[in-house]
Structure formats: structure tokens, C-alpha cells
Amino acid sequence: MKILGLHHITAMAGDVAANVQFYTQVLGLRLIKRTVNFDDPSTYHLYFGDTVGTPGSALTFFYWAGQPRGRPGPGQATDTAWSVPASSLDFWRERLASRGLEFAEERRFGDTVLRFSDPDGLGLEIVATSEADPRQPWAHPEVPVAHGLRGFHSTTLTHADSARTARLLVDIMGWREIAREPASGGGERVRYAAGAGGPGAYVDLVSAPEAPRGRPGAGTVHHVAFRVADDAEEIVALAEWRAAGLQPSPQVDRNYFHSIYAREPGGVLFEIATDQPGFLIDETRESLGSRLLLPPQYEPHRAAIEARLDPLPV
Ligand code: ZN
Numbered sequence: 039m040k041i042l043g044l045h046h047i048t049a050m051a052g053d054v055a056a057n058v059q060f061y062t063q064v065l066g067l068r069l070i071k072r073t074v075n076f077d078d079p080s081t082y083h084l085y086f087g088d089t090v091g092t093p094g095s096a097l098t099f100f101y102w103a104g105q106p107r108g109r110p111g112p113g114q115a116t117d118t119a120w121s122v123p124a125s126s127l128d129f130w131r132e133r134l135a136s137r138g139l140e141f142a143e144e145r146r147f148g149d150t151v152l153r154f155s156d157p158d159g160l161g162l163e164i165v166a167t168s169e170a171d172p173r174q175p176w177a178h179p180e181v182p183v184a185h186g187l188r189g190f191h192s193t194t195l196t197h198a199d200s201a202r203t204a205r206l207l208v209d210i211m212g213w214r215e216i217a218r219e220p221a222s223g224g225g226e227r228v229r230y231a232a233g234a235g236g237p238g239a240y241v242d243l244v245s246a247p248e249a250p251r252g253r254p255g256a257g258t259v260h261h262v263a264f265r266v267a268d269d270a271e272e273i274v275a276l277a278e279w280r281a282a283g284l285q286p287s288p289q290v291d292r293n294y295f296h297s298i299y300a301r302e303p304g305g306v307l308f309e310i311a312t313d314q315p316g317f318l319i320d321e322t323r324e325s326l327g328s329r330l331l332l333p334p335q336y337e338p339h340r341a342a343i344e345a346r347l348d349p350l351p352v
Pocket of ligand 1: 046048261263309
């Protein structure tokens with residue numbers, strides 16, 4: 039199958055206002071789509087990304103106010119990393135510090151990585167990389183384009199034992215190992231690249247055999263979605279996942295992309311999503327994220343749905 043890189047990552051959050059404030063005001067991302075959880079229209083499903091939600095830039099959230107936090111650990115995508123130029127490192131050190139955010143720094147494959155958490159404890163990273171990354175970030179009043187988050191750099195999947203997941207990535211999904219080094223928390227970090235590689239097309243596998251298994255909840259990733267170009271590529275991927283012994287879902291229409299899902303052997307829910315049709319299918323570039331969009335089955339109930347949703351701080 040022809041995986042091009044990361045498509046989107048979906049995580050779980052508690053308080054929607056704190057979440058929106060953090061991603062739009064602190065990290066300077068654009069709220070590109072506001073809709074509801076299609077399985078529970080009393081809660082939001084929000085998407086944050088670059089100007090148009092380019093594949094590889096969108097972090098999306100489901101919300102469960104008042105639910106207990108999850109616990110990051112083996113069986114999860116534990117860290118979501120964004121790419122910025124190496125020259126933006128000081129900007130982000132100062133910005134995180136000025137917002138009272140605690141962060142740690144580490145060196146990883148030659149780049150400096152800032153590690154911190156969102157208001158629900160979700161593991162986030164900014165990778166200040168010397169690799170070329172021509173992607174254009176959203177122009178935020180406080181985050182100049184020169185320093186803006188370009189999109190995802192990578193995701194780190196943590197397992198008690200990464201071997202079966204590594205085989206799925208390499209033997210079935212076309213990723214290739216490009217580097218390995220000791221992981222900061224012990225064990226080994228192995229980096230895989232898809233397609234042409236580069237920021238947005240990396241997955242890191244870390245083995246943590248001693249850590250307690252992760253528990254889902256607010257502050258944890260729900261699933262990681264990988265890019266394919268179109269429906270034809272997705273049908274190929276579906277057949278190859280089946281042939282490999284996974285139990286994928288049928289293709290699902292997510293309005294902005296078409297998706298298949300399967301749980302990988304290490305426990306992380308994988309999705310494969312098409313680049314087409316994208317987030318401009320129902321809004322203009324200028325108006326993205328400015329109003330609540332509902333799937334057709336909920337449109338007749340718009341007034342009742344809107345009345346139950348909290349206003350957003352945007
Ligand atoms: Zn998804």
C-alpha cells in the first residue's frame with residue numbers, strides 16, 4: 039500500500055473551553071472545523087490545523103467533560119510531535135515558559151525536542167528540526183509564520199514490545215526503518231519513514247516493557263490516521279490489511295475524507311484516510327471553522343443540538 043505519511047491524529051479531552059484556548063491561543067493553530075461527535079451529537083468534535091487543514095496537520099478531539107483522565111503508556115500513541123524550523127527553538131522555549139507551561143528538552147536524532155502536555159495531560163512535542171519542511175503554517179497574531187507549527191513531525195507509539203507493530207509497518211504498510219538510538223526513558227527508539235519521508239512522514243516506536251499499560255481517557259490519543267491519496271489506494275490498503283490478518287472496518291465516509299480502521303497488534307487504533315476531498319468541501323478557505331457543521335441526519339435537530347453545546351472561546 040502507498041502510505042504517504044500522517045493524515046490526522048484524534049485524541050480525547052475533558053473541558054472544551056480549555057482545550058480550544060490552548061490549541062488556538064497558545065500553540066497558534068487554526069480551528070478548521072467544528073462539528074459534533076457523529077456517535078454523540080451532544081458533544082463537539084473539533085479539528086485544529088494549518089490554514090486549510092492540510093493532511094498531516096490536523097489534530098482533532100472528542101470531549102468527555104468530567105470523565106477521568108486516561109493514563110499514557112504501552113499500547114498507545116503516547117506523544118504527538120509538531121515540526122518547526124531549528125531557528126524557532128528559542129521562540130517556542132520563551133512562548134511555553136511565558137505561558138507557565140513546564141517543558142523538558144531532549145536531543146533526538148540530531149534535533150532538539152521540547153516536551154510538554156496539554157491541559158488534559160496529552161503528551162505533545164515540538165521538534166526544532168534542521169530538515170527542510172516547506173509546509174506553511176497558519177498565520178496567528180502572536181505566532182509569526184516563520185515560527186508557526188508546520189504540521190505533524192511524527193508520532194511516538196509506545197509498546198511493551200514493538201516487534202509485531204514494526205513488522206506491520208514495514209512488511210505490510212510500506213514504512214522503512216531509517217534510524218535508531220536509545221530512548222530518553224530507557225529502551226530504544228526506532229524511527230520509520232513513509233513515502234518521501236521528512237517531517238510529517240515519521241513514526242517512532244519505543245519499547246517500554248516495564249511501564250504499566252496505558253488506559254484510555256481524557257489526555258490520551260484515540261487513534262492515528264495515515265494518508266493515502268484516494269479511494270483506489272484505500273481499497274488496496276484494505277485488502278492488504280485483511281490479507282495480513284487484521285480485522286479492518288469497511289470504508290467509512292467521514293465527509294472530509296474516507297477511512298478504514300483496524301487495531302494494530304500492539305493495541306493502537308490505526309486509520310487510513312484519503313487526502314480527498316478535504317476540509318474545503320463544505321466551507322470556504324476564509325470561513326473554515328467559523329460555524330457548527332452537522333451531518334445530514336442531525337441537521338433537522340440543529341437548534342436542539344446547538345442549545346446543548348457550550349459556546350467556544352473563539
Ligand atoms: Zn480519524
